[in-house]
Amino acid sequence: MSFELVAFDMDGVLISCRSSWQLIHDELGTDNNEDLKAYIRGEIDDEEFIKRDVTKWMDKGIKTRSDLERILSKAPRTEGLLETISSLKGRVKTAIVSAGLDLIADQIARESGIEYVLANGLEVDDEGRLGGRGVVRVPLRDKGKPFIDLCELLGIDPKRAVAIGNSKFDVPMLKHAGLGISFNPIDEEIGRNSDVIVRGSMVGILPFISTTQQRRV
Numbered sequence: 001m002s003f004e005l006v007a008f009d010m011d012g013v014l015i016s017c018r019s020s021w022q023l024i025h026d027e028l029g030t031d032n033n034e035d036l037k038a039y040i041r042g043e044i045d046d047e048e049f050i051k052r053d054v055t056k057w058m059d060k061g062i063k064t065r066s067d068l069e070r071i072l073s074k075a076p077r078t079e080g081l082l083e084t085i086s087s088l089k090g091r092v093k094t095a096i097v098s099a100g101l102d103l104i105a106d107q108i109a110r111e112s113g114i115e116y117v118l119a120n121g122l123e124v125d126d127e128g129r130l131g132g133r134g135v136v137r138v139p140l141r142d143k144g145k146p147f148i149d150l151c152e153l154l155g156i157d158p159k160r161a162v163a164i165g166n167s168k169f170d171v172p173m174l175k176h177a178g179l180g181i182s183f184n185p186i187d188e189e190i191g192r193n194s195d196v197i198v199r200g201s202m203v204g205i206l207p208f209i210s211t212t213q214q215r216r217v
Contacts, residue, residue, distance in 0.1 A: 005161040015104065035052045094114045096109060097146055120137055
């Protein structure tokens, strides 16, 4: 049985920086470390976490979607990204499933030809002004559900899909997929829960996806 879908995490996978959210904090000189700790402890949810980030950015003069797009356009693309997506075109569907920002996910999809994007957004008005809240489509701690939802939308059995991530937060997605690839992993948990580990250029994933057989039963 051949694969029909390849779903990529974005932060640390399609872009070589660890987090699209952190890229903005670094650019503006803001710090969300305490909020991240509170999120990890379960004291705040995804919506509150995003709201606190956006509040910090707005306090630094960020007012519109365009302000953030200009910062995010600086995100370094992963080596081999365009070649990899080009190779996959016509063979499988491609998607981004990320708890990162849709502002940069949409940019990458346009540049590369990735077909589907599931990522988190920000509330804006008709003129693109930030409203201070987020739009949660991919909870950081539960990426499995949006992955399954995407498969159902496309009429694809998750076991005929490949999931690619780089951290423990991607494990729920990899566990549902027929093939789980850990790409440039940043922690041990993702490595333990993947079928394949690939380091270096993105093109390194292609030999595993080109196989006509699934890795899991």
